[in-house]
Each structure stands twice: as structure tokens, then as C-alpha cells.
Amino acid sequence: MLIAVRTAPHHSWCNPAERIMSVINYGLQGVAIKREQMPEEYEDEFETLKTLEDIQGKAKENPCLKSELEKCIVTVQKLFCERTEHLVWKNEAFETENPASNLEIDEMFKNILRIVSTLTKDETTQQQLRKHKPLVEFIKTHCQERAYSFQIKKCNQPSCEVCYPIRMPIDVFQNLYFLPDPVPSRDNPDRYETFANLYGKFTTEKFRPSLINLNSKAELAPSNILISAKIRGYKIELKLTEQEKQDLESALQTYTYSCGSPIFPDDHSLAQKVFVRVQISCDSPIELLYYTSKKAGNIPICYWCGANNDVVTVPQNLQENFKLVYPLCSSCNENGKTFYKRLENKVNSRKKQKVNHVD
Ligand SMILES: [Zn+2]
Ligand SMILES: [Zn+2]
Ligand SMILES: [Zn+2]
Incomplete structure (x- = not known):
């Protein structure tokens, strides 16, 4: 059985901080990071690359750039590992792992080829994968797909051409289930049901915080309000005096803003004037201001x-x-x-x- 979970992908500011994420964020609070310098020629080349895709593409073409890039972030990776390993969740310390090597990826891919021999390694989007019927069928019969997790379990059917026979005792195998989805407790809806109560039961994603938020978004806003909690660095056009605007600017720089929380402490002079629309979480659609503000980099x-x-x-x-x-x-x-x-x-x-x- 394989259980893979991930944090929110893409732009972290437009994704929800759900459950475990906030614990990991503690480890990164107040941390400044800086990568090492690469030799000048590579720095110059790197300078011209804008997106992650650009960087990946260039690194494929130029193996020297790739290895320099890998070298220059080693100290940052070490720092992240150290900080994360200091965290404890329910009395268990976090562990960190090294990213998969190309060799390990090849090994894993060999197994996928047993399901569908025509798949290639660069077919990674859902759209591309969906064209491979045997893979779709395998996922339907052997896997559980969620926004933040992906699980595979052997089927133990002698007729299955993909799964090897199980190696563990059959009674253990029969009591092995997919990781359940978070479900609020029946006694106290503010808390989640314990793992023990849910394990082995059928659950769905319907209690995922970001899904619930999506379905309940209708909040009236006072007229004098900061509408974009999602987008930082937008132009603020509020009915504020010059002094208030300056206060706001400095407050935005002083306080660490995290999704869903107020910008200021309660006693701040602007606390009654500028609000965050708390209904907008990182999983709401993108604020229209993002598209209208002509800020470079949007x-x-x-x-x-x-x-x-x-x-x-x-x-x-x-x-x-x-x-x-x-x-x-x-x-x-x-x-x-x-x-x-x-x-x-x-x-x-x-x-x-x-x-x-x-x-
Ligand atoms: Zn199978
Ligand atoms: Zn956020
Ligand atoms: Zn989309």
C-alpha cells in the first residue's frame, strides 16, 4: 500500500492552509532564506528565466546549469529540514526526506508501465493521463484520489495483471484501509472525529475546509473596506487620509499577514477602518483586482x-x-x-x- 500526501500546490497565497499546513508554517516563521551565489555565467543565464517552467526547460538543456542550481540551494534545503525536524505533532517529531532521485523515479515508472506500457514520463497532466484507459481503470479500482492525497492498495485478486501477490499476513491485509478524510466529530462539530472512529469507514472530501468555503460565500462588505485579502501588492484605493494610507502601508510591512486573520492588532487605529474579508480564503476564486491591477508580474x-x-x-x-x-x-x-x-x-x-x- 502507498499513501502520498502533499501540501497545497501552485501559488501558495491562493491555496488554503488546511490542517497540517499551519503546523509546518510555524517552523518557517521569522526565517529568512538566501541561496548561495552561482558562478557568474550561470547567474546571468538564470536571470533571464522567469517561470519555474522556464527554469526546468533550461536546466534540461544545460546540465551544468542544473547542477549549479542544485548546489546553490543545498544550504536552504538543509535549513528547511532542520527547522521542520524541530516540529512535533502529537508527540512525534517531523522527519524530512530527500527528494526522489532520477533513479528512484525510473524505478517507480517501471511499475507504472506494468499498468499502461504506452505512457511516457513527460505526460503528467490529468488531461494527458486520462487518455490512457487502462490507467484510468486502475485508478478507479485500486486507488483513492483526493485534493491532498493519493493512495494505492493492492487488490489481491489472482486475475489482476498489475498487482503482485501480497506479502503480509492475510488478516493484516484485510484490516488495512485507505486513510480516511477529515470528518467533523458528531459530539463537537468544531473538532474532527478521531482517526480510530473513522478508520475503515467510507468517507468523502465534503468536509474539506476549502470545499465548504466554496459553497458558502456570500458576505456583505462595509463600503470602506479592503477587498483583497488574497492579493498582496495590489494598489489600494480606499477612502483614507494620506496619514491613514501611510499607517496602512507601514502596518502591512510590520505585521505578518496570514490567510484569514486580521491585518492589525485590535487596538490599532485602523482596525475599525480596514478589514479583511474573512470569507475569502486562499481557495476562493482569484480577486478581480488581480487582473485589473496592471502590476508587472501579474x-x-x-x-x-x-x-x-x-x-x-x-x-x-x-x-x-x-x-x-x-x-x-x-x-x-x-x-x-x-x-x-x-x-x-x-x-x-x-x-x-x-x-x-x-x-
Ligand atoms: Zn490489482
Ligand atoms: Zn492564504
Ligand atoms: Zn484552474
Whole structure:
């Protein structure tokens, strides 16, 4: 059996801090990191690369750059490991592991090829994987997929061509279940049910905090309010005096802001004037301010999840009919999301009305 869990991917500021995440964040509080310098020629080359994809692409082409990059972050990785290993969760210290080596990835991939021999290592998106029918079937019958976890369990069916026979005693195997989803306790909904009470029971993701937030988002805002808790570094246009604006600026720099919490201590002079919309979590759609503020570095990101890769091309008819069509990534698209759009072109709608009159 294999259980893999991950933290929130992509841009961390637009993803939820759920459960374990906040514990790990303690380890990083007040930590400044700086990587080592690379030899100048590599620094110059690195300077021109903007996104993670650019960096990965270039590193593939240039093995020297790749190894220099790996070397220059070793001290940072060590620091993260040390800080994380200081943390304790329910009396157990955190452990850290080294990233998988290419050799280990190849080994793992050999096993995947037993399921579907036509898969290649660079097919990594859901869209690409879904084209491989045997893989889809295997995931359906052997795996449990969640936003933050992925689990595989041998089926122990003699007819299965993928699974090797089990090696553990059969009674142990029969009592081995997938890791359950978090479910609120029946006695106290503010707490989660204990693992022991849930283990082996059928659970779903419906209590995932970010999913619940998605379904309950309707909060009225006072007029004098900071609407974007999600986006830092946007232009603040508030009805504030110059002095208040300066106070706000310095407060934003002084206090560490984390998702869902107020910006100021309660006794701060601006505490009653500037609010955070607490209903906006890191998993809410991207605030429209992100797209309207012309800040350099605001790359197109998916309106729903914040992903910046695999953006779907906007269909011609939407482009013609709406002034604003927000980016959509292919995985949100597959999950049933559609393009979020605003400001229908008046010219077109009037034409349509006229046509209707003629009819
Ligand atoms: Zn099997
Ligand atoms: Zn956040
Ligand atoms: Zn998306």
C-alpha cells in the first residue's frame, strides 16, 4: 500500500492552509532564506528565466546549469529540514526526506508501465493521463484520489495483471484501509472525529475546509473596506487620509499577514477602518483586482485555482461577446468550471434584440 500526501500546490497565497499546513508554517516563521551565489555565467543565464517552467526547460538543456542550481540551494534545503525536524505533532517529531532521485523515479515508472506500457514520463497532466484507459481503470479500482492525497492498495485478486501477490499476513491485509478524510466529530462539530472512529469507514472530501468555503460565500462588505485579502501588492484605493494610507502601508510591512486573520492588532487605529474579508480564503476564486491591477508580474492565472500553466484558449465567440474573459486552466475546465466573464458587449446584445423584434 502507498499513501502520498502533499501540501497545497501552485501559488501558495491562493491555496488554503488546511490542517497540517499551519503546523509546518510555524517552523518557517521569522526565517529568512538566501541561496548561495552561482558562478557568474550561470547567474546571468538564470536571470533571464522567469517561470519555474522556464527554469526546468533550461536546466534540461544545460546540465551544468542544473547542477549549479542544485548546489546553490543545498544550504536552504538543509535549513528547511532542520527547522521542520524541530516540529512535533502529537508527540512525534517531523522527519524530512530527500527528494526522489532520477533513479528512484525510473524505478517507480517501471511499475507504472506494468499498468499502461504506452505512457511516457513527460505526460503528467490529468488531461494527458486520462487518455490512457487502462490507467484510468486502475485508478478507479485500486486507488483513492483526493485534493491532498493519493493512495494505492493492492487488490489481491489472482486475475489482476498489475498487482503482485501480497506479502503480509492475510488478516493484516484485510484490516488495512485507505486513510480516511477529515470528518467533523458528531459530539463537537468544531473538532474532527478521531482517526480510530473513522478508520475503515467510507468517507468523502465534503468536509474539506476549502470545499465548504466554496459553497458558502456570500458576505456583505462595509463600503470602506479592503477587498483583497488574497492579493498582496495590489494598489489600494480606499477612502483614507494620506496619514491613514501611510499607517496602512507601514502596518502591512510590520505585521505578518496570514490567510484569514486580521491585518492589525485590535487596538490599532485602523482596525475599525480596514478589514479583511474573512470569507475569502486562499481557495476562493482569484480577486478581480488581480487582473485589473496592471502590476508587472501579474501573469495570467486561472480564475478558479490560480494555476498558471495549461491555460485553455478563450473561444472566439466569448472573445467577441465579452469585454473581460478570465483565464481558465484545463484541469478546472475538466472539473466542470467554465470561463468567468464580465461586461457583455452591448453592441452585440442590441443587435440580438433587434433581430428578435424583426422576428
Ligand atoms: Zn490489482
Ligand atoms: Zn492564504
Ligand atoms: Zn484552474
